[in-house]
Amino acid sequence: MKRRKTQTVAAGSVKIGSKHPIVIQSMVKFETTDVARCVKQINALAAAGAGLVRLAVPTAKDTAAFAKIVQKVRIPLVADIHFSADRAIEAIEAGAAKIRLNPGNIKDKNDVARIIDCAKAHKIAMRVGINEASIRNLLHDTPMRKRISLMISEMAGYIRIFENRGFNNLVLSVKSSDVLRTIESNIAIAEKFNYPLHLGLTHAGLAEDAIVPASVALGTLLHQGIGDTIRISIAGDPVQEVEIAKQILASLELYKTNQPQLIVCPTCGRCKWNLVSFAQQVKKLLDKVDKPIRVAVMGCVVNGPGEAADADIAVCAAAGKGFIYKKGEKMAAVAQSKLLTAIKKEIEKI
Numbered sequence: 001m002k003r004r005k006t007q008t009v010a011a012g013s014v015k016i017g018s019k020h021p022i023v024i025q026s027m028v029k030f031e032t033t034d035v036a037r038c039v040k041q042i043n044a045l046a047a048a049g050a051g052l053v054r055l056a057v058p059t060a061k062d063t064a065a066f067a068k069i070v071q072k073v074r075i076p077l078v079a080d081i082h083f084s085a086d087r088a089i090e091a092i093e094a095g096a097a098k099i100r101l102n103p104g105n106i107k108d109k110n111d112v113a114r115i116i117d118c119a120k121a122h123k124i125a126m127r128v129g130i131n132e133a134s135i136r137n138l139l140h141d142t143p144m145r146k147r148i149s150l151m152i153s154e155m156a157g158y159i160r161i162f163e164n165r166g167f168n169n170l171v172l173s174v175k176s177s178d179v180l181r182t183i184e185s186n187i188a189i190a191e192k193f194n195y196p197l198h199l200g201l202t203h204a205g206l207a208e209d210a211i212v213p214a215s216v217a218l219g220t221l222l223h224q225g226i227g228d229t230i231r232i233s234i235a236g237d238p239v240q241e242v243e244i245a246k247q248i249l250a251s252l253e254l255y256k257t258n259q260p261q262l263i264v265c266p267t268c269g270r271c272k273w274n275l276v277s278f279a280q281q282v283k284k285l286l287d288k289v290d291k292p293i294r295v296a297v298m299g300c301v302v303n304g305p306g307e308a309a310d311a312d313i314a315v316c317a318a319a320g321k322g323f324i325y326k327k328g329e330k331m332a333a334v335a336q337s338k339l340l341t342a343i344k345k346e347i348e349k350i
């Protein structure tokens with residue numbers, strides 16, 4: 001898939017832009033002053049595949065804690081700034097690789113200039129984020145085209161402020177909690193500017209409610225080559241945010257993973273077993289596998305073999321037994337009670 005060309009921006013050791021892999025981001029859910037728990041969560045996020053992790057720094061105590069956390073983790077950190085130029089400067093001096101700022105939240109122009117100069121001196125990256133909710137003159141019923149033109153002119157105005165002070169280590173983001181508006185506004189921003197784009201859907205909800213809208217919004221944009229960093233916002237464990245982001249990217253072949261893939265047919269009246277329970281047991285076997293193999297569990301020998309023809313190993317259920325296929329070729333018929341052990345052996349052979 002061809003990525004839309006964007007310039008490279010460095011956030012510490014992480015490079016963001018179309019020449020580099022898409023960076024998965026997440027955010028720590030604890031108060032930043034709780035250093036030990038933050039460090040533990042950051043390490044868990046890094047182990048799961050996050051490239052950048054953001055922390056909130058609403059008070060001077062938080063930026064002091066941020067400085068300690070920076071020293072204890074290996075992953076570059078992003079400070080999330082709202083309203084306060086002092087917090088931004090403290091976070092940069094504390095070792096933030098990037099800060100996330102909505103310049104509209106900093107009322108005094110001189111404060112914005114101070115932040116830019118400090119970011120420039122420390123050679124850090126800055127994400128200029130605008131949320132739909134913070135756009136001036138935007139009403140509930142403002143039509144889409146008008147909405148997007150307001151967002152673009154607001155973004156253009158912010159970018160001018162940074163460029164006029166000689167700062168262009170920028171990443172852009174435009175966020176909405178609405179899927180269509182997220183897609184349309186990001187397409188418009190991507191067409192207008194060549195700074196890297198961070199994608200996300202704000203306030204997406206609990207995991208079970210967030211996965212579909214986030215996948216549709218971000219998947220649509222990524223398929224069009226738009227997006228250099230992504231975050232899946234869910235109310236819950238942030239490691240899950242990273243896992244979902246990896247799945248979205250992997251489904252578009254934008255992320256290389258050693259995770260095996262389990263294909264299970266949806267079952268119908270032809271299936272003679274409790275296929276779901278069997279598939280769950282196969283999934284447990286695959287949780288221990290660190291190789292990108294494809295395993296299929298199919299409910300019958302009518303459609304199963306054809307639909308699983310490209311699987312490394314497939315099991316097709318029949319009355320009291322299952323047929324094992326390898327790369328589409330029938331290898332053996334095994335009694336249902338011995339099938340899981342037989343599959344385990346075949347997985348081990350691979």
Ligand code: SF4
Pocket residue numbers: 265266267268269270271298299300301302303304307
């Ligand atoms: S593979 Fe067989 S059991 Fe499964 S959905 Fe298709 S026809 Fe039905």
